[in-house]
Amino acid sequence: MPLIDHLSITAPLDDKKHADERANRLEGGPIQALSQPLPFSMKIRNGLSLLLLLAAVAWFWQPLVSLFSLTQQQEHYSHIVLIPWLSLYVLYLGRKAIFASREWSPWLGSLVIGMGAWCYRSADAAIFAPDQLSVTILALVVMCWGIVVSCFGVTLCRKVSFGMLFLLFMVPLPSFLLDAIIGFLQRSSAEATEVLFSLLGVSVFRQGFVFSLSNFTIHVAEECSGIRSALSLFITSLVAGHFFLRSAWAKMGLVAVVVPLVIIKNAFRIVGLSLLANYVDPTFITDNALHRSGGIPLFFIALAVLGAFAWLLRWTENRTPNLVMQLGLKQAKATRSAPGCPK
Numbered sequence: 001m002p003l004i005d006h007l008s009i010t011a012p013l014d015d016k017k018h019a020d021e022r023a024n025r026l027e028g029g030p031i032q033a034l035s036q037p038l039p040f041s042m043k044i045r046n047g048l049s050l051l052l053l054l055a056a057v058a059w060f061w062q063p064l065v066s067l068f069s070l071t072q073q074q075e076h077y078s079h080i081v082l083i084p085w086l087s088l089y090v091l092y093l094g095r096k097a098i099f100a101s102r103e104w105s106p107w108l109g110s111l112v113i114g115m116g117a118w119c120y121r122s123a124d125a126a127i128f129a130p131d132q133l134s135v136t137i138l139a140l141v142v143m144c145w146g147i148v149v150s151c152f153g154v155t156l157c158r159k160v161s162f163g164m165l166f167l168l169f170m171v172p173l174p175s176f177l178l179d180a181i182i183g184f185l186q187r188s189s190a191e192a193t194e195v196l197f198s199l200l201g202v203s204v205f206r207q208g209f210v211f212s213l214s215n216f217t218i219h220v221a222e223e224c225s226g227i228r229s230a231l232s233l234f235i236t237s238l239v240a241g242h243f244f245l246r247s248a249w250a251k252m253g254l255v256a257v258v259v260p261l262v263i264i265k266n267a268f269r270i271v272g273l274s275l276l277a278n279y280v281d282p283t284f285i286t287d288n289a290l291h292r293s294g295g296i297p298l299f300f301i302a303l304a305v306l307g308a309f310a311w312l313l314r315w316t317e318n319r320t321p322n323l324v325m326q327l328g329l330k331q332a333k334a335t336r337s338a339p340g341c342p343k
Contacts (some may be wrong), residue, residue, distance in 0.1 A: 045151055049152070056140065072177060077172060094163070103152075106150050115145060116139045136166075190206075213274060216285075218277070229295060229299045237258050250314070269298055
């Protein structure tokens, strides 16, 4: 009997294994095909990723200090301080998948890192005068993405995409976008205020953002837009949708309810303060703690309403499969009980 070489048996098996790995990478598209098996130990990979992230933070240290100062100066950016910690917590929940990844994408990751570095070097104060910090922090976020893609591969990044994309909320809104949002909320709040006055039967005369009551006149200013609570509720809806909802339609529905919720909250606050100033004491608007901090209780009420809506959506998600199953069973029974065609 001829002897069979051991290599002649294992070689086809190894070739088949590598072919299957290449086929799995190609199934994810051209970007997925850029992922490669990790050529060194995962311990070295983890240390390299940590070193690169620390180097990125050190390089962007001055913009990060400026960002922290911005959060102390402008209230509608106070949430930025929490964003990195929330993102890290989401990534921590997926730590098993992160540290179990055995691939990396050095070429694609290097390209993304280079894009972030180019944005940072191109953030000229003369060109991006009001929004230089936004461009700089965006460059930092892009570089962090590139480091994760490079060290852990595209497949892993798709699994933890929420935690990575959540870092975008660290970026201050560009001035044109912030002004557009504030203007929209201001106009919508004024419209809702007029409707609420009408429902309450209060006689007012309106000229744009100015409402004249019998004894007092108010102006719905930009500060009445509720931009701070709007951003907080928007971020909260995204986080709640990620943790508590499964379907895309439920998550989008939870986010969509934030806008009318903020507008209605603003209208109740404006109308309430206006009535108190008109019929009780004008200092309720001119100089009163209720005017300065009255939005806080209303924010928690809006947060409770948002939580109730999230619970309703989750209940609907749990009920939907049962309803579909019941409808399917009824249809199957109707099909079986239907009379057959004569032969």
